Amino acid sequence: MRSAAEIAAVCEEIVLDVGLSCVLRHRAESGKKAIGFLPIYAPREVVEAAGMLSVGVLGGGDQIEIIRGDAYFQSYICQLPRSVIEMGLSGKLDALDGMLFPAICDVIRNLSGMWQLLFPNKYVRYIDVPHNHDWEVGGKFYVHDLRELGRGLAGVSGVTPSDDRLREAIALHNENRRLLRALYDLRARAPHLVPTAEAYVVVRAGYQLPVEEHSAIVREYLEAARVSGRAPLDQSRVVLVGSFCEQPPLGLLKTLERAGCYIVDDDLVLGARFLRGDVDETGDPWEALARAYIAHGSHTSSRYVAGEQKGEYLIDLCKKRKAEGVVFCAPSFCDPALLEQPMLQTALEAANVQHTSFRYSENTAQFQAIHEQAGTFSDSIRLWSEDQ
Numbered sequence: 001m002r003s004a005a006e007i008a009a010v011c012e013e014i015v016l017d018v019g020l021s022c023v024l025r026h027r028a029e030s031g032k033k034a035i036g037f038l039p040i041y042a043p044r045e046v047v048e049a050a051g052m053l054s055v056g057v058l059g060g061g062d063q064i065e066i067i068r069g070d071a072y073f074q075s076y077i078c079q080l081p082r083s084v085i086e087m088g089l090s091g092k093l094d095a096l097d098g099m100l101f102p103a104i105c106d107v108i109r110n111l112s113g114m115w116q117l118l119f120p121n122k123y124v125r126y127i128d129v130p131h132n133h134d135w136e137v138g139g140k141f142y143v144h145d146l147r148e149l150g151r152g153l154a155g156v157s158g159v160t161p162s163d164d165r166l167r168e169a170i171a172l173h174n175e176n177r178r179l180l181r182a183l184y185d186l187r188a189r190a191p192h193l194v195p196t197a198e199a200y201v202v203v204r205a206g207y208q209l210p211v212e213e214h215s216a217i218v219r220e221y222l223e224a225a226r227v228s229g230r231a232p233l234d235q236s237r238v239v240l241v242g243s244f245c246e247q248p249p250l251g252l253l254k255t256l257e258r259a260g261c262y263i264v265d266d267d268l269v270l271g272a273r274f275l276r277g278d279v280d281e282t283g284d285p286w287e288a289l290a291r292a293y294i295a296h297g298s299h300t301s302s303r304y305v306a307g308e309q310k311g312e313y314l315i316d317l318c319k320k321r322k323a324e325g326v327v328f329c330a331p332s333f334c335d336p337a338l339l340e341q342p343m344l345q346t347a348l349e350a351a352n353v354q355h356t357s358f359r360y361s362e363n364t365a366q367f368q369a370i371h372e373q374a375g376t377f378s379d380s381i382r383l384w385s386e387d388q
């Protein structure tokens, strides 16, 4: 049996491989085509029901040097679109036969237009997820959009995503989502058994693997982590908020933990866990996907949710995870994350939950200042708790 660290090391190798070797291997073995998707959430089940591999593209991290990507965007936006353009232009995404651009922000919307111009022979689709959660309005609109997506994908693969094929894909992803929930639950119960740097790569590896293969890895990691015998440390428990799209470098996550913070929940690789409940495996599968998005979609900056619900959701999450503080950790210039942050901070202050914030970009290389800030935050939480 492999140890948790050994499994995480294999996943880390997959995650850091921006040339998509796993996808190339799968293509060669199965003869299937592959479709990429940008953050946050895309209905991967539809891609897989159309007989293709769905591949999450989360940017180039600190693995690629951006040369041409900078020419396409102004300097005051986040890093992710530049690195994605660089990956596309340098052939690193050649394994993909198309790309989905889910509605998340103006940057991704613009990127989808650029992609159409830069790669006219590839399938490109902007996915306009519903922001009106009334079933008669947003629900029916999304069912129509999903069916349209299915028809477009069938044109790429030659495989029609029938209802039965879609139900089968939904069942496989439900299983995967249950395993990821179990991973997050275990980390919250015993964070010393599941370091976030490991959980992160284990979850993210699923963006490059067939879902069954990934579920087997998560299951194996869970078993190995439970018996790892790792000892608990005197660390504070925090929730990480804001990293739902461009991902922080792995070194930053390790820095937070070394600075004394156990991360007991986060919004990293959020697309993999975007639906917080199962999708109905009976009935009309297109409607089931749409209903799950509306009923169980995550509360995150790029998804409209009326009223004060997002603040309440974060406070409830802190209570559920027994978190002592919140770390706002967002990419520089990320409009959705940074616009919402003050509203969430106000809600936390009203609930007497401590918080701190800093920004990063996917290629941030210096972590000393973050180490000091996170360490001070962790210390202050523990001192504060002792005063209570």
Ligand code: SF4
Pocket (backbone or CB within 6 Å): 039, 078, 079, 080, 081, 104, 105, 106, 107, 108, 245, 246, 302, 331, 333, 334, 335, 336, 337
């Ligand atoms: S990091 Fe933020 S601003 Fe940049 S593409 Fe993602 S959601 Fe949009």
